[in-house]
Amino acid sequence: xxxKKSIKFNSxxxxxxxxxxxxxxxxxxxxxxxxxxxxxxxxxYSLYINGDITRAKEIIRSSGIxxxxx
Numbered sequence: 001x002x003x004k005k006s007i008k009f010n011s012x013x014x015x016x017x018x019x020x021x022x023x024x025x026x027x028x029x030x031x032x033x034x035x036x037x038x039x040x041x042x043x044x045y046s047l048y049i050n051g052d053i054t055r056a057k058e059i060i061r062s063s064g065i066x067x068x069x070x
Contacts, residue, residue, distance in 0.1 A: 005053040006046040007060065008034055008068035015045040021063045027051050034068075044068055 009015040015031045022029050027049065034044040049056045059065065 007053070007057060008050045009045050009047065010066070010068050012045050014065055014067075015029070015047050018047055018060045018065045018067075020045075021065065022049070022056055022059060025059055027056055027059070036038075 007018070009018065012031070019029050019031060028051065029047045032046055032048060034046045056068070
């Protein structure tokens with residue numbers, strides 16, 4: 001089983017939208033606050049992906065959802 005990986009977002013709204021899009025493609029995920037040590041601005045949310053992180057990122061980007069650092 002592939003280990004969980006995360007994608008960072010600047011807002012909970014973006015993370016929720018991404019989670020909905022991924023769920024529609026049968027990719028499970030969990031939203032958590034990004035730890036301050038991993039966030040440049042000290043706030044934000046991460047979406048932990050259980051599965052193919054590369055595919056998840058492609059789906060999110062093709063849906064027009066911005067991730068932190070884009």
